[in-house]
Amino acid sequence: MADCGEANGPERKNEIVRAKNEEKELTKEEKQRLRKEKKQQKKQKEKKDDKGSSEKSGREKTLDPLSASQVLSTQSPTQKVPASAPIPVPPSGAPSHSSGAPSHSSSGAPSPADKPAKSKAELKAERRARQEADRASKQQGSSSSSKTKAPASDLNPVVKRLPEHVQVDDPAVVKRLAKKLERQQIPLRSDYGYKVSLFSHLHQYSRKAPLTQLLSIPSSVIHPSIVRLGLQYSQGIVTGSNARSVALLHAFKQVIMDYSTPPNEELSRDLVNKLKPYISFLNQCRPLSASMGNAIKYIKKEISNIPSQYKEEEAKTKLLECIDKYIDEKVVLAAKAISKYAIEKISDGDVILVYGCSSLVNHILCEAFDKNRKFRVIVVDSRPRLEGREALRRLVQIGISCTYVLISALSYVLPEVSKVFLGAHALLANGYVMSRVGTSQIALVARAFNVPVLVCCETYKFCERVQTDSFVSNELDDPDELMVTRKGKTQLEDWHDLSTLGLLNLVYDVTPPDFVDLVITDLGMIPCTSVPVVLRVKNVDQ
Amino acid sequence: MLVEDKKQTEQKKYFRTQMRTDPDMASAVAAIRTLLEFLRRDKGETILGLRESLKWATDCLTRVDSSVAVSSGGELFLRFISLTSLEHQDLARCKKVMEERGELFLEKISLSRTKVAKLCHTFIKDGAKILTHSYSRVVLRVLEKAAAEKKRFTVYVTESQPDTAGRQMAEALRRLGVPVTVVLDAAVGYVLEKVDLVIVGAEGVVESGGIINKIGTYQMAVCSKAHNKPFYVVAESFKFVRLYPLNQQDVPDRFKYKADTLNNVSELSKEHPVIDYTPPSLITLLFTDLGVLTPSAVSDELIKLYL
Numbered sequence: 149m150a151d152c153g154e155a156n157g158p159e160r161k162n163e164i165v166r167a168k169n170e171e172k173e174l175t176k177e178e179k180q181r182l183r184k185e186k187k188q189q190k191k192q193k194e195k196k197d198d199k200g201s202s203e204k205s206g207r208e209k210t211l212d213p214l215s216a217s218q219v220l221s222t223q224s225p226t227q228k229v230p231a232s233a234p235i236p237v238p239p240s241g242a243p244s245h246s247s248g249a250p251s252h253s254s255s256g257a258p259s260p261a262d263k264p265a266k267s268k269a270e271l272k273a274e275r276r277a278r279q280e281a282d283r284a285s286k287q288q289g290s291s292s293s294s295k296t297k298a299p300a301s302d303l304n305p306v307v308k309r310l311p312e313h314v315q316v317d318d319p320a321v322v323k324r325l326a327k328k329l330e331r332q333q334i335p336l337r338s339d340y341g342y343k344v345s346l347f348s349h350l351h352q353y354s355r356k357a358p359l360t361q362l363l364s365i366p367s368s369v370i371h372p373s374i375v376r377l378g379l380q381y382s383q384g385i386v387t388g389s390n391a392r393s394v395a396l397l398h399a400f401k402q403v404i405m406d407y408s409t410p411p412n413e414e415l416s417r418d419l420v421n422k423l424k425p426y427i428s429f430l431n432q433c434r435p436l437s438a439s440m441g442n443a444i445k446y447i448k449k450e451i452s453n454i455p456s457q458y459k460e461e462e463a464k465t466k467l468l469e470c471i472d473k474y475i476d477e478k479v480v481l482a483a484k485a486i487s488k489y490a491i492e493k494i495s496d497g498d499v500i501l502v503y504g505c506s507s508l509v510n511h512i513l514c515e516a517f518d519k520n521r522k523f524r525v526i527v528v529d530s531r532p533r534l535e536g537r538e539a540l541r542r543l544v545q546i547g548i549s550c551t552y553v554l555i556s557a558l559s560y561v562l563p564e565v566s567k568v569f570l571g572a573h574a575l576l577a578n579g580y581v582m583s584r585v586g587t588s589q590i591a592l593v594a595r596a597f598n599v600p601v602l603v604c605c606e607t608y609k610f611c612e613r614v615q616t617d618s619f620v621s622n623e624l625d626d627p628d629e630l631m632v633t634r635k636g637k638t639q640l641e642d643w644h645d646l647s648t649l650g651l652l653n654l655v656y657d658v659t660p661p662d663f664v665d666l667v668i669t670d671l672g673m674i675p676c677t678s679v680p681v682v683l684r685v686k687n688v689d690q
Numbered sequence: 691m692l693v694e695d696k697k698q699t700e701q702k703k704y705f706r707t708q709m710r711t712d713p714d715m716a717s718a719v720a721a722i723r724t725l726l727e728f729l730r731r732d733k734g735e736t737i738l739g740l741r742e743s744l745k746w747a748t749d750c751l752t753r754v755d756s757s758v759a760v761s762s763g764g765e766l767f768l769r770f771i772s773l774t775s776l777e778h779q780d781l782a783r784c785k786k787v788m789e790e791r792g793e794l795f796l797e798k799i800s801l802s803r804t805k806v807a808k809l810c811h812t813f814i815k816d817g818a819k820i821l822t823h824s825y826s827r828v829v830l831r832v833l834e835k836a837a838a839e840k841k842r843f844t845v846y847v848t849e850s851q852p853d854t855a856g857r858q859m860a861e862a863l864r865r866l867g868v869p870v871t872v873v874l875d876a877a878v879g880y881v882l883e884k885v886d887l888v889i890v891g892a893e894g895v896v897e898s899g900g901i902i903n904k905i906g907t908y909q910m911a912v913c914s915k916a917h918n919k920p921f922y923v924v925a926e927s928f929k930f931v932r933l934y935p936l937n938q939q940d941v942p943d944r945f946k947y948k949a950d951t952l953n954n955v956s957e958l959s960k961e962h963p964v965i966d967y968t969p970p971s972l973i974t975l976l977f978t979d980l981g982v983l984t985p986s987a988v989s990d991e992l993i994k995l996y997l
Contacts, residue, residue, distance in 0.1 A: 493936065493940070495939075567936070600936040600937060602936075665898075665936055666898070666934060666936065673897065673934045674897070674989055674993075675897070675898050675899065675970075675986060675989050677986040677989070678986070678989040678990060678993065681989070681990050681993055685993070
């Protein structure tokens with residue numbers, strides 16, 4: 149019986165390959181059945197070959213995380229494949245399946261219901277026996293059974309855990325998040341409206357239901373300046389990567405000023421714990437940006453590095469100084485350095501194209517104009533945010549001659565453009581640029597017209613993440629923003645009633661490095677592919 | 691002022707003698723020799739003053755020979771010699787340390803052409819047909835090495851107007867016994883279907899991984915891309931320069947024209963530039979004494995050299 153399992157291995161492999169090629173989708177019942185059958189197979193294998201073939205059992209153990217739909221697996225495809233083995237079972241019936249479950253004879257298809265009931269008690273007994281054996285062998289210091297555990301635990305750190313905000317369609321993750329928020333006494337924001345299936349793994353909130361309405365006044369858990377900040381984020385009053393980070397740092401300064409260490413606690417540890425619910429709250433109001441993430445990391449590091457002999461007042465002043473220094477260095481001075489490099493690239497007679505409203509790009513253009521460079525600007529804008537209008541206002545105010553178009557007219561204006569300046573929300577470790585949705589379109593069309601594309605980005609926005617498409621991690625804005633009222637009539641007013649209609653309001657997209665000619669940072673002008681080098685150099689510095 | 695003028699003329703004379711004594715030497719190497727001599731003769735009192743006068747000397751040299759390599763070589767020389775601890779109290783000792791570093795630098799770069807040739811000649815297979823542009827001593831060295839390894843290959847050289855430097859290259863190759871054909875600059879597209887690979891030298895390698903070379907190189911690169919032929923560049927590492935041109939117009943004027951033109955002619959827009967810029971997307975590989983690099987790796991190397 150046990151041997152037949154081994155002997156039919158190659159046969160099974162063919163079926164496995166076939167199943168894989170057919171790419172049948174696993175339904176929930178099939179997944180459960182899979183899990184049960186896997187457990188069975190594992191027990192049988194352990195029984196027959198307790199110490200040997202440590203890889204096989206290690207492999208089977210690591211097959212369990214497969215049940216989570218989107219876990220990044222570093223396992224090879226062959227390891228995933230045994231999971232699909234039972235798929236041909238329902239159509240083909242007995243023979244292939246029975247080979248894997250030696251407890252059944254080669255007679256017809258065994259009913260799946262029997263199996264678990266029969267061997268549950270067996271399973272438990274076997275598990276207990278195995279645990280005893282492991283404990284005994286561990287004490288003896290023998291490596292073979294620990295080997296069976298070792299590959300599993302070795303592989304566990306390699307399997308990275310996905311952030312929660314991209315697993316919204318996984319109920320287990322959502323439950324975990326709800327529990328965490330309950331613990332921190334922060335209300336949970338519920339999703340709104342029908343989500344397009346490709347993006348169903350992301351949150352989609354409504355602007356009309358800000359989180360602050362669910363808070364009690366006065367809120368004892370969340371500091372009022374953080375509540376105000378959260379409201380400003382969720383209503384779109386404070387937008388833009390730099391603006392959000394600076395506002396966050398100012399709010400944290402206020403928090404630190406009002407903070408007083410409770411008795412029997414250390415400032416360096418308690419303050420960090422105090423900040424955690426604030427960060428969760430802000431995350432619920434609007435997902436944190438990469439720059440905000442880096443700023444928070446910096447603050448947490450500074451707080452935990454406060455030596456314990458500092459008195460409270462000293463520590464607080466030092467922290468406030470650190471925050472001021474961070475804002476000064478990473479935002480203000482970086483903007484000056486970037487303008488210096490960028491102005492070299494602006495020559496007289498240039499026609500510059502900008503998209504949306506980037507504080508950095510506006511700063512560069514204003515500086516260039518002050519240095520008496522002769523150029524004109526074309527501002528490209530897009531619905532529903534229409535941020536270009538703000539940029540247009542700022543540029544026209546200081547006297548730059550501007551043209552305003554919507555993004556649909558892009559290929560019409562590009563022949564007369566000499567350079568494109570784009571801002572960035574974050575620069576990813578593989579050289580991709582994450583920015584406002586529409587940026588990658590502009591870069592693509594500019595490349596087709598052979599117009600150089602320059603991205604301006606401070607180094608504090610560089611993040612270690614790697615992303616090659618805009619689906620994996622993004623932000624969904626309120627779908628009601630896409631409704632437009634013209635001449636008293638609102639289009640798409642009753643989109644909720646149509647069950648097959650979904651409105652998608654994306655916020656970010658990623659641009660591949662082939663479309664970007666040059667990245668201007670405070671460290672100098674680098675090609676897009678050298679972003680990992682800068683990250684490496686920065687980490688060495690720190 | 692008079693002292694400075696005298697120093698300048700002295701420098702220029704020394705530079706020109708260097709170029710004349712060894713025509714095979716790169717102009718950048720001659721420039722660095724001149725700078726080293728200048729350092730030896732300098733009577734400055736402070737290290738900062740020394741650095742300033744070296745920068746001034748490099749500027750003077752670029753006015754004699756405006757190629758990119760001279761300016762990049764000078765800057766790298768300055769960086770290399772000051773990249774050591776200059777904490778000695780005695781200025782004379784500091785100067786001696788700097789001079790020693792300078793000699794070391796000179797030694798390293800005189801070996802760079804051999805290193806490049808050693809790396810590149812393996813890419814030339816037996817029976818290969820090579821296309822090259824104008825007269826480049828590095829490419830010549832590579833082809834010499836390949837010939838010494840008993841490889842059989844034929845070479846097509848473009849005539850390379852306005853100074854027909856290509857004919858010089860053809861002469862040198864004939865002396866090696868390599869079958870060579872001189873083609874018109876306009877015949878590059880015509881000849882490309884026959885060749886297997888394209889090798890060119892470079893006057894400067896820029897931060898993006900692109901190169902600055904004799905005019906006509908960009909055309910050749912575009913045609914090779916269209917024909918899917920590999921386009922190789924051979925360059926020494928002292929030619930790496932901190933420039934980032936976005937297109938042809940973005941290359942500074944001081945590199946585009948010969949030094950005499952810059953000094954004597956008032957209306958530059960009427961003059962024809964002698965160099966052009968080839969973007970990194972058209973280059974397959976760069977062979978340097980730092981190794982065989984892809985264009986995107988050039989930026990990493992530059993960060994290491996300059997930062």
